[in-house]
Each structure stands twice: as C-alpha cells, then as structure tokens.
Amino acid sequence: MSVTINDVARLSGVSKRTVSRVINCSPAVGEATRERVLEIIKETGFSPDKQARGLASSRSYLLGLIYDNPDALYIDQVQRGALSVCAELGYELVVHPGSSKHEDFIDDCLRFISRSKLDGVIILPPVSENKALAAALREAQCPYVRLASVDLDDADNIVVSDERAAMRDMASHLVELGHTDIGFISGPQHFRSSTERLAGFLAELQVYNVQLPDSRIVEGKNNYESGLMCAQTLLDTPNRPTAIVANNDEMAAAALRVASNLNIKVPDELSVAGFDDNILASRIIPSLTTIRRPVYNMACLAVQKLINKSRATKEKLPLQKTVTPTLVKRESTGQCSE
Structure with a gap:
C-alpha cells in the first residue's frame, strides 16, 4: 500500500496542512518541524503527486x-x-x-x-x-x-x-615553491571564467614582481586534445618553463601526458596544476594540485x-x-x- 500525506502527518505528529507546507517549502513552518517531517518523508518513501500539486x-x-x-x-x-x-x-x-x-x-x-x-x-x-x-x-x-x-x-x-581570488592563491603557491618561469594554458578568452582565472593569476604574480610573458600564455579550448597541443608548445623546447598552470583539470592532465612523453619528471623537473578538482584530479599519477570549485x-x-x-x-x-x-x-x- 502506498504511503499517503495523511500517513506522513500522523507519523510526524502534525496536521496534513503542515506536511503540505513543508512539501511546498513554506517559511511558515519551524525548522525543527520541517526536519521532522522531511525525515518521515524519507523514511516512508512518500512521494507527493506532482501532477496534483501542479494543478x-x-x-x-x-x-x-x-x-x-x-x-x-x-x-x-x-x-x-x-x-x-x-x-x-x-x-x-x-x-x-x-x-x-x-x-x-x-x-x-x-x-x-x-x-x-x-x-x-x-x-x-x-x-x-x-x-x-x-x-x-x-x-x-x-x-x-x-x-x-x-x-x-x-x-x-x-x-x-570567486575564481579570480582562487587563482591568486595558486600563483602564490607556485612562487613560494621558487617558480618564476611559468607557462599558462588558458581557456577560450571569450569566456569570462577564462579571463577571470588568468587575471587573478597575473595580478598575484605582479605582487611578487614575477612576469608572465605573452609567449608563456597559450590558449586552449578546455578539452584534453587542445591541452596536448598547448603543453607540447610550452614543453617541446630547450627553454621550457618550470611550471604549467592549466585553466581546467582536463588540460592539466594533458600537460602531464606530454611531460611523460618527453621524459620530464613531475614534480622534480616540472610542476603542473589545474582548476576544478574533478574526480580524476586525485586519481591520476601524480595526483593533481588544483583549485577545488x-x-x-x-x-x-x-x-x-x-x-x-x-x-x-x-x-x-x-x-x-x-x-x-x-x-x-x-x-x-x-x-x-x-
């Protein structure tokens, strides 16, 4: 037999109207009562008739x-x-x-x-x-x-x-580790998220009097394939940076792959960081330093x-x-x- 709103009201010790108010997110219900009713709804598996509620x-x-x-x-x-x-x-x-x-x-x-x-x-x-x-x-x-x-x-x-502030923290982390020659794989610059992250990173580098030349900034497309190409551009050269920051974890993972292909040891010879902290960031080897959004x-x-x-x-x-x-x-x- 399916559970009804009357059952929920009886088990919660409240009126049917109160249960209805909880379901409809009314602020007229006290927090303790709301939590008790929601717990009963969860325990009983009660599912309101959404069509009837809508009508x-x-x-x-x-x-x-x-x-x-x-x-x-x-x-x-x-x-x-x-x-x-x-x-x-x-x-x-x-x-x-x-x-x-x-x-x-x-x-x-x-x-x-x-x-x-x-x-x-x-x-x-x-x-x-x-x-x-x-x-x-x-x-x-x-x-x-x-x-x-x-x-x-x-x-x-x-x-x-607040991704601008987060990337300032990333810049501080790398500079405090001694990195002053840093490569940056940005996202598409017509996205505000990409410009905010790059702006925050650049602003904090200026605090430390560290420069990031245009030649060290490569624009990617926020996907793995573009990350491979951007990382290749930054790393397949005698004068490579000591650290790379990518606009997201997917492109950072691509940078790790390119470093491996070029026999560059991470983090001994190259530091790599990303942004997002998606589920793969803690599972790849080496695990990825990143910004947890x-x-x-x-x-x-x-x-x-x-x-x-x-x-x-x-x-x-x-x-x-x-x-x-x-x-x-x-x-x-x-x-x-x-």
Missing part, C-alpha cells in the same frame, strides 16, 4: 538545467547537487543541452521552458554569461539562476564562484534560490551569492629545482 498551485514542480559545456565531469557534479535538493523538496530536474553557437539558441531554450512547463531554470557557464538569454528569460517571466565566475546579475539570480554546493544553492522565488509569501530565505574555491595541494607541484 492545485499552478506550478509544475519541474526545474530545468540549460548548458553548453563539453566537461562531462562538471555537468555530473552539477546534476548531483541539483538533484539532491530537488529530491528532498519534491521537485524534478529536466536537462537541456544546447549549442550557444546556433542562431536559434535562445528561441530553443524558450521552447524547452514552455514545452516542459518549468518553474525555473539553472544556467551553467559559459551559457550563463549570455546577456541576451538572461534578458529573454526575464521578458518571458521565467525564474532563473546563473552559475558564473563573475557577478553578472542580481543576488537572487546568480551564484558566483564547489560545483556541487553551487548547484544546491541555485536550486534553493529557484524554489525561494516560487514561495507564495514575500518572506524569503536569505541565500548567499558568492562561494570561494580553495587551493588543493597534491603531488604534481614541488620545489623548483633550477
């Missing part, structure tokens, strides 16, 4: 995820974070990969939202940097939250990862913000706008030997 409240209890990003590990972390909150609060997640290069990209996104009758959407970088898309969503009165590396919107509409937590926060927007009351739960990535030191960076 009763003119909401679908569906949230969308829009992205154009080749990094499958990043997308996986986002989905895991978003789904963890959706499952707890009775929502479902609908995923929509797209191509921002297509002329009808924005219209395609709007059709997806209309067709799925979404209560709101989460937009991932680099699509989240698209001002025209954000404007179209506002005009369509579709709630949205953008994940980004720079403050592009109102606090309710964005979760910002709290993608899972950012996705959780984005869903909470979207659900916050749908609350019937004007009283909203205060939610943070900015998260701070952190430096993770592992085996791939070491003292400069020169």
Whole structure:
C-alpha cells in the first residue's frame, strides 16, 4: 500500500496542512518541524503527486538545467547537487543541452521552458554569461539562476564562484615553491571564467614582481586534445618553463601526458596544476594540485534560490551569492629545482 500525506502527518505528529507546507517549502513552518517531517518523508518513501500539486498551485514542480559545456565531469557534479535538493523538496530536474553557437539558441531554450512547463531554470557557464538569454528569460517571466565566475546579475539570480581570488592563491603557491618561469594554458578568452582565472593569476604574480610573458600564455579550448597541443608548445623546447598552470583539470592532465612523453619528471623537473578538482584530479599519477570549485554546493544553492522565488509569501530565505574555491595541494607541484 502506498504511503499517503495523511500517513506522513500522523507519523510526524502534525496536521496534513503542515506536511503540505513543508512539501511546498513554506517559511511558515519551524525548522525543527520541517526536519521532522522531511525525515518521515524519507523514511516512508512518500512521494507527493506532482501532477496534483501542479494543478492545485499552478506550478509544475519541474526545474530545468540549460548548458553548453563539453566537461562531462562538471555537468555530473552539477546534476548531483541539483538533484539532491530537488529530491528532498519534491521537485524534478529536466536537462537541456544546447549549442550557444546556433542562431536559434535562445528561441530553443524558450521552447524547452514552455514545452516542459518549468518553474525555473539553472544556467551553467559559459551559457550563463549570455546577456541576451538572461534578458529573454526575464521578458518571458521565467525564474532563473546563473552559475558564473563573475557577478553578472542580481543576488537572487546568480551564484558566483570567486575564481579570480582562487587563482591568486595558486600563483602564490607556485612562487613560494621558487617558480618564476611559468607557462599558462588558458581557456577560450571569450569566456569570462577564462579571463577571470588568468587575471587573478597575473595580478598575484605582479605582487611578487614575477612576469608572465605573452609567449608563456597559450590558449586552449578546455578539452584534453587542445591541452596536448598547448603543453607540447610550452614543453617541446630547450627553454621550457618550470611550471604549467592549466585553466581546467582536463588540460592539466594533458600537460602531464606530454611531460611523460618527453621524459620530464613531475614534480622534480616540472610542476603542473589545474582548476576544478574533478574526480580524476586525485586519481591520476601524480595526483593533481588544483583549485577545488564547489560545483556541487553551487548547484544546491541555485536550486534553493529557484524554489525561494516560487514561495507564495514575500518572506524569503536569505541565500548567499558568492562561494570561494580553495587551493588543493597534491603531488604534481614541488620545489623548483633550477
């Protein structure tokens, strides 16, 4: 026999209306009561009838995820974070990969939202940097939250990862290890995340009076293949740098491969670092020094913000706008030997 809302109310020692308020994220419920009801819902496996809830409240209890990003590990972390909150609060997640290069990209996104009758959407970088898309969503009165590396919107509409500050920490780490000749594999420079990371790195090097010549900066495409070509450019020369920093872990892994092919020992002869701290960073050999971007937590926060927007009351739960990535030191960076 399936569990009903009446069963949850009885086991929780509250009214059916209170259970309904918890399911619908009403702030009129005390935190202790909310936690007790959610625990009973979890224990009993109660699943609200989303269709009936939608008809009763003119909401679908569906949230969308829009992205154009080749990094499958990043997308996986986002989905895991978003789904963890959706499952707890009775929502479902609908995923929509797209191509921002297509002329009808924005219209395609709007059709997806209309067709799925979404209560709101989460937009991932680099699509989240698209001002025209954000404007179209506002005009369509579709709630949205953008994940980004720079403050592009109102606090309710964005979760910002302070990547400029994080890369300053990376620069300090390498200089303190004695590295002054550093190569940098950047991401596409039309992405704000790429420019923010490079700007932060350069700014901190200036504090130490360390120069990064243009010849030491090579632009990649945030994928493994481009990382191979960029690392080859930096390393297959007698005058190679003593350290390489890549815009993401995938290109950093490619740099490790090129170093291995050229019989360059890491970290004895070359230090390598990345950005993201995806699942492979701690598993490759040597394990990768990188910046841990709290993608899972950012996705959780984005869903909470979207659900916050749908609350019937004007009283909203205060939610943070900015998260701070952190430096993770592992085996791939070491003292400069020169």
